[in-house]
Amino acid sequence: MHNVFIIAKREYLERVRSRSFVIMTLFIPMLMFGVTVVPTLLANRGTNETKHMVVVAGDRETAEMIRSRIEQQQDQEKSGGEPEIKIKTKQGLPQAHFTVEVSTDTTATQRAALTQKVKDKTLDGFLWATPDAIKARKLDFVTRDVSSFIENGLLGRSVSDALRRSALKSKGLKEDEIDSALQPVEVQPQSPMGKDAPNPQVMFFATLGMVMVLYMTVLLYGVNVMRSILEEKTSRIMEVMLSIASAKQMMAGKILGVGAVGLSQVAIWVGTALVFSAGPLAAGADLLKGVLSIKLLIFFAIYFLLGYVLYSTLCAAVGSMVNSEQEAQQLQFLIMMPMILSIVVIMQIFQHPNSQLAFWGSLFPLTAPLVMFTRIAMQQGPLWDIGWQIALSIGLMVATIYGMIWLCGRIYRVGILMYGKKPNLPEIMKWIKYA
Amino acid sequence: MQTIELSNVRKSYDQFVAVNNLSFSIPQGGVFGLLGPNGAGKTSTIRMMIGITAPDSGQINLFGRPFERKSLNKVGYLPEERGLYKKMKIIEQLIFLGELHGMTAANARQQATLWCKRLEIDAWLQKKVEELSKGMQQKIQFIAALLHDPDFIIMDEPFFGLDPVNAALLKDVMLDLKKQGKTILFSTHRMDQVEKLCDSICLINKGNAVLQGDLKTIKSGYGKCNVQIEYEGNGDFLEKNPLVGAYNNYGNYVEVRLAPGADAQQLLQMVASRSRVNKFELMEPSLEEIFINTVGKTNA
Numbered sequence: 001m002h003n004v005f006i007i008a009k010r011e012y013l014e015r016v017r018s019r020s021f022v023i024m025t026l027f028i029p030m031l032m033f034g035v036t037v038v039p040t041l042l043a044n045r046g047t048n049e050t051k052h053m054v055v056v057a058g059d060r061e062t063a064e065m066i067r068s069r070i071e072q073q074q075d076q077e078k079s080g081g082e083p084e085i086k087i088k089t090k091q092g093l094p095q096a097h098f099t100v101e102v103s104t105d106t107t108a109t110q111r112a113a114l115t116q117k118v119k120d121k122t123l124d125g126f127l128w129a130t131p132d133a134i135k136a137r138k139l140d141f142v143t144r145d146v147s148s149f150i151e152n153g154l155l156g157r158s159v160s161d162a163l164r165r166s167a168l169k170s171k172g173l174k175e176d177e178i179d180s181a182l183q184p185v186e187v188q189p190q191s192p193m194g195k196d197a198p199n200p201q202v203m204f205f206a207t208l209g210m211v212m213v214l215y216m217t218v219l220l221y222g223v224n225v226m227r228s229i230l231e232e233k234t235s236r237i238m239e240v241m242l243s244i245a246s247a248k249q250m251m252a253g254k255i256l257g258v259g260a261v262g263l264s265q266v267a268i269w270v271g272t273a274l275v276f277s278a279g280p281l282a283a284g285a286d287l288l289k290g291v292l293s294i295k296l297l298i299f300f301a302i303y304f305l306l307g308y309v310l311y312s313t314l315c316a317a318v319g320s321m322v323n324s325e326q327e328a329q330q331l332q333f334l335i336m337m338p339m340i341l342s343i344v345v346i347m348q349i350f351q352h353p354n355s356q357l358a359f360w361g362s363l364f365p366l367t368a369p370l371v372m373f374t375r376i377a378m379q380q381g382p383l384w385d386i387g388w389q390i391a392l393s394i395g396l397m398v399a400t401i402y403g404m405i406w407l408c409g410r411i412y413r414v415g416i417l418m419y420g421k422k423p424n425l426p427e428i429m430k431w432i433k434y435a
Numbered sequence: 436m437q438t439i440e441l442s443n444v445r446k447s448y449d450q451f452v453a454v455n456n457l458s459f460s461i462p463q464g465g466v467f468g469l470l471g472p473n474g475a476g477k478t479s480t481i482r483m484m485i486g487i488t489a490p491d492s493g494q495i496n497l498f499g500r501p502f503e504r505k506s507l508n509k510v511g512y513l514p515e516e517r518g519l520y521k522k523m524k525i526i527e528q529l530i531f532l533g534e535l536h537g538m539t540a541a542n543a544r545q546q547a548t549l550w551c552k553r554l555e556i557d558a559w560l561q562k563k564v565e566e567l568s569k570g571m572q573q574k575i576q577f578i579a580a581l582l583h584d585p586d587f588i589i590m591d592e593p594f595f596g597l598d599p600v601n602a603a604l605l606k607d608v609m610l611d612l613k614k615q616g617k618t619i620l621f622s623t624h625r626m627d628q629v630e631k632l633c634d635s636i637c638l639i640n641k642g643n644a645v646l647q648g649d650l651k652t653i654k655s656g657y658g659k660c661n662v663q664i665e666y667e668g669n670g671d672f673l674e675k676n677p678l679v680g681a682y683n684n685y686g687n688y689v690e691v692r693l694a695p696g697a698d699a700q701q702l703l704q705m706v707a708s709r710s711r712v713n714k715f716e717l718m719e720p721s722l723e724e725i726f727i728n729t730v731g732k733t734n735a
Contacts, residue, residue, distance in 0.1 A: 003535055006531065006534050006535055007535075010520075010523075010531050014520070014522065014523060018522070231520075235518045235519065235520060235521055236516045236517065236518030237518035237519055237520060238518070239487070239512075239514040239516050239518065240512065240514055240518065240532070240576075240579065241535075242487045243485045243486075243487065243507065243510070243512040243514070244507060244532070244535045244536060245535060246504065413487065413488075
């Protein structure tokens with residue numbers, strides 16, 4: 001144990017003192033800031049413009065109807081609807097405001113003239129809603145911003161709405177009757193647990209957060225474990241090391257040391273993020289209250305740590321098998337596979353929380369960190385009901401970690417004694433058996 | 436007490452037998468040469484002594500007890516494959532290795548500084564390994580093996596890559612260690628350097644011990660059948676001479692192995708009649724010669 005600690009300490013200090021650690025620690029938050037804040041700032045600038053468009057229809061009534069729906073729809077989407085959209089519009093995310101003119105001139109010359117105007121940028125677009133086009137349910141919207149799907153979607157909804165309304169109107173319905181007939185209906189899922197039931201949105205985001213954090217840390221730091229073992233092999237120091245410490249101690253020390261570096265860095269980032277976002281977080285505290293329980297945070301910590309260590313041992317195994325970075329990179333995807341598999345399983349679990357897949361996926365050690373955590377987050381009723389499954393999944397992961405460290409030690413120890421040659425699978429199996 | 440004792444040790448990798456039925460022991464304070472050509476099984480033998488691999492069969496006793504990891508705190512090992520952490524400072528590296536050997540950090544620092552002074556590299560203590568020349572790295576490695584004051588020191592090709600000045604420096608250190616009663620094992624295929632240091636040897640070839648025992652006894656067993664002659668003039672006496680078994684001509688001096696039963700005096704007279712003889716000396720065969728002979732015989 002003493003040796004494991006000394007080896008871990010060396011790995012940790014060497015890495016934390018390195019220039020790349022300092023750069024990464026500073027650079028990643030800056031990058032995050034750049035990716036999230038700057039585009040928002042830029043977007044805010046560009047979107048408060050007003051767009052000028054023309055609706056061309058066979059008769060004034062249809063044209064007016066479409067115009068009023070467009071204006072109403074954009075008011076509605078700005079102030080109502082789902083909470084996400086509300087937040088976005090508050091920040092002023094892109095949605096140009098349309099001012100709409102109507103025209104009943106459906107001649108080809110008019111179309112050519114309007115097209116020319118759009119080309120000359122004196123007009124932002126026109127909607128060609130002639131009776132023929134309406135009959136075919138396909139209207140042309142001539143605009144320079146053909147790719148602006150938010151705007152185009154808004155137009156589509158407005159026109160459909162307008163046409164539905166005029167159809168109902170022609171049947172003799174009054175304006176308020178039409179309104180109530182077209183009122184959309186919302187279905188709200190209710191758990192039999194009542195208030196205690198987890199909020200599905202929160203669950204989803206909690207799991208997603210876990211997946212992201214685990215994926216990122218393994219990607220960034222698991223690879224470091226691999227590299228650290230490779231370094232040992234290429235610097236040929238391992239023979240000295242092995243004359244002092246056992247291969248298992250070395251593996252455990254490396255995984256712990258490099259792992260702690262990753263955790264330190266993540267802790268620094270999260271700490272900084274918390275400090276800078278303290279204001280908004282306090283405001284959102286009420287929203288988070290129902291979702292993030294202390295219990296869930298504890299399970300997050302447990303499954304994250306176990307998952308991280310487990311995947312690090314996988315990286316260590318790859319590192320102990322290969323002789324160069326290139327070879328290591330080829331094998332890296334093998335490590336990412338179970339994680340991607342977990343995500344697929346989780347998608348299934350959202351649909352069928354009590355399936356066999358959920359059960360086995362939460363016990364299989366490589367998918368357990370993500371899948372079991374999702375199940376815990378989604379669990380309706382006391383956790384005690386799946387207590388033995390939780391215990392078993394943790395037990396299996398710990399056993400796997402220990403087994404992997406043992407296995408890596410064997411592969412590593414024999415691997416170094418015969419470097420230069422790329423081992424194939426039967427050879428690796430043989431190595432494991434060597435005393 | 437025997438510092439290390441191998442009895443009937445065998446190790447094979449698949450079909451390949453690296454070490455076959457090897458037995459030898461080194462008494463405390465002894466200097467032992469494990470000799471053999473490349474690929475003879477020297478490194479495999481050493482790796483079993485320090486528990487990097489385990490023998491397939493046979494017994495290894497270290498400090499009088501069956502091998503256990505704990506004993507390694509008293510063993511210093513300089514592997515043939517040298518390696519250090521390149522990005523680490525010398526002093527930190529030495530402290531790290533010292534701590535692994537059970538020293539306290541303070542003690543390791545103190546010893547490392549002393550050793551670096553002795554080997555004249557104390558100016559480099561704060562430098563990173565990658566900034567050092569090969570020879571200097573070699574010295575650091577040497578210190579790493581000796582830092583924790585081991586009782587048993589294993590050196591695999593210790594002089595490889597050292598210039599004569601540094602080689603002499605290291606030789607002095609080893610002689611000093613020998614005086615202190617440390618047990619030392621050299622593994623090498625360079626006989627000339629070891630000959631002066633070793634008490635006993637084991638010569639292995641293809642995993643088998645082909646010659647072992649006390650160095651003086653081995654050499655005297657071969658008798659004084661070698662002659663070194665320094666001469667000026669014609670060297671054609673070497674050709675087709677029934678007195679000469681084999682020879683190595685270096686220009687103005689030659690090493691001759693006498694043919695079986697030949698008289699050295701006869702040879703002296705013959706040479707003196709044709710050339711000026713500056714030196715004529717009867718000698719025991721060098722270890723290198725014994726080595727080449729024995730290995731050649733077993734290979735044939």
